[in-house]
Amino acid sequence: MSSKLQYDVAVIGGGAAGLMAAAIAGKRGRRVVLIEHTAKIGEKIRISGGGRCNFTNLFASPKNYICHNKHFVKSALARYTQHDFIKLVESYDIAYHEKTLGQLFCDGSSKQIINMLLSECEKRQVDVRLNCSVTAIERNDRFVLTTAEGIIDTASVVIATGGLSIPQIGASDFGYKIARQFGIKVLATRPALVPLKVEASTLNMFTKLSGVSQDSLVSYGDMQFRENILFTHRGLSGPAILQISSYLEKFSGEEIIINLLPDVDLKKEFVSYKNSKQSVANFLKNYLPNRFVEAIMTNDFDRSITDLKNSILFDIAEGIHQFKVTISGSEGYQKAEVTIGGVDTDELSSKTMESQKIPGLFFIGEAVDVTGWLGGYNFQWAWSSGYVAGQYC
Ligand SMILES: Cc1cc2nc3c(=O)[nH]c(=O)nc-3n(C[C@H](O)[C@H](O)[C@H](O)COP(=O)(O)OP(=O)(O)OC[C@H]3O[C@@H](n4cnc5c(N)ncnc54)[C@H](O)[C@@H]3O)c2cc1C
Numbered sequence: 001m002s003s004k005l006q007y008d009v010a011v012i013g014g015g016a017a018g019l020m021a022a023a024i025a026g027k028r029g030r031r032v033v034l035i036e037h038t039a040k041i042g043e044k045i046r047i048s049g050g051g052r053c054n055f056t057n058l059f060a061s062p063k064n065y066i067c068h069n070k071h072f073v074k075s076a077l078a079r080y081t082q083h084d085f086i087k088l089v090e091s092y093d094i095a096y097h098e099k100t101l102g103q104l105f106c107d108g109s110s111k112q113i114i115n116m117l118l119s120e121c122e123k124r125q126v127d128v129r130l131n132c133s134v135t136a137i138e139r140n141d142r143f144v145l146t147t148a149e150g151i152i153d154t155a156s157v158v159i160a161t162g163g164l165s166i167p168q169i170g171a172s173d174f175g176y177k178i179a180r181q182f183g184i185k186v187l188a189t190r191p192a193l194v195p196l197k198v199e200a201s202t203l204n205m206f207t208k209l210s211g212v213s214q215d216s217l218v219s220y221g222d223m224q225f226r227e228n229i230l231f232t233h234r235g236l237s238g239p240a241i242l243q244i245s246s247y248l249e250k251f252s253g254e255e256i257i258i259n260l261l262p263d264v265d266l267k268k269e270f271v272s273y274k275n276s277k278q279s280v281a282n283f284l285k286n287y288l289p290n291r292f293v294e295a296i297m298t299n300d301f302d303r304s305i306t307d308l309k310n311s312i313l314f315d316i317a318e319g320i321h322q323f324k325v326t327i328s329g330s331e332g333y334q335k336a337e338v339t340i341g342g343v344d345t346d347e348l349s350s351k352t353m354e355s356q357k358i359p360g361l362f363f364i365g366e367a368v369d370v371t372g373w374l375g376g377y378n379f380q381w382a383w384s385s386g387y388v389a390g391q392y393c
Helices: 016-027 043-051 073-079 082-091 111-123 174-181 200-209 239-245 266-272 280-284 290-296 310-321 377-392
Strands: 005-012 032-035 054-057 096-098 103-106 127-129 134-139 143-147 150-159 186-192 196-198 213-220 223-231 235-237 255-259 323-330 338-343 361-363
Touching (some): 005 016, 005 143, 016 150, 032 150, 043 111, 073 377, 134 174, 150 174, 174 186, 196 200, 213 239, 266 310, 280 290
Parallel strands (some): 005 150, 032 127, 150 361
Antiparallel strands (some): 054 103, 096 103, 134 143, 143 150, 186 338, 213 223, 213 255
């Protein structure tokens, strides 16, 4: 590309949101260029859901999103719902299944979702440019993009460059830089849906438990998630931990409470078995993984239930229903599934995702201060925000 190329729309970022916006804008007859700075399109889609892409959630609704303005997501989610995306998936005969809690995964491979979106772009003659980085964006009456391949002149620009998670596959702060360049506020970012680290004293115990998982109810403030937790060499992971991590603002020094037996009332169980000669340790092994019981053993655990006072038994029960863990940090953007914060939604129209200040400039997907729970919600936000921007850009 040597001379100036003209398009109606330049979508920057060839991930989930960018692919959707490009295809929808193309469907309206707009001439669209989709610019991706890596060699691969939709790389996060490819690695998502263990290679099977948890592409949406049957129960997606505004309450599954974290955003400075909690009403912001309503419009886009209502105008392009999970059922709209499911229809698209079905129209490509992509087989899928519900794994748990409404989470829909491909039966085959996440590449099917990438191919579907690429095919939607191809049908509308979207010009997909890989290995193409944008070094500058200027605005006169139109936008002028300086790219590795030359100058692109366009009426609208859609920023779909995602968040900061997993820099090794292309994440960049480009979207935030462009926002700031145009005087658009960017809210502080932090890793989310991320494994948590614990202090050295706790880590000794957790290292022994590495690999143990347990269906638990994890709480932080008013938020609670019921799913598995996983003990690791660095601290805690597993779906319930990833979910609660999104609500920790500082990480270091914050305390989460884990009910390791949410379906059992251990105090009542101890009372029912008060005459039992079974040791507390053996009794607890009926409910909890052996390694966990061994890791929390005190001298009392070798004694029989009948030998111990109720107050001691109740303290043991309390320790299991209210297992308190002080967090020392997170595993950072290298391991985080998403980024909290980003382009301030107060700066955008919730109907179109267009900047209020800069007509023709749109921000979509994870670059925006909208973060979904684990379970297909983040892709749904990418599809919904991409769709509405595609309708107006
Ligand atoms: C390991 C992992 C698993 C996940 N699994 C799921 C899941 O199963 N379900 C779910 O809902 N969510 C999942 N997520 C989250 C989901 O992948 C993201 O929320 C979603 O991809 C965001 O879409 P996006 O288009 O905004 O950003 P991205 O998909 O990150 O796309 C941004 C694109 O922009 C490109 N880019 C960045 N900077 C530039 C630049 N300067 N110029 C040009 N291009 C640029 C990037 O290379 C990338 O291709 C997962 C995330 C990770 C990391």
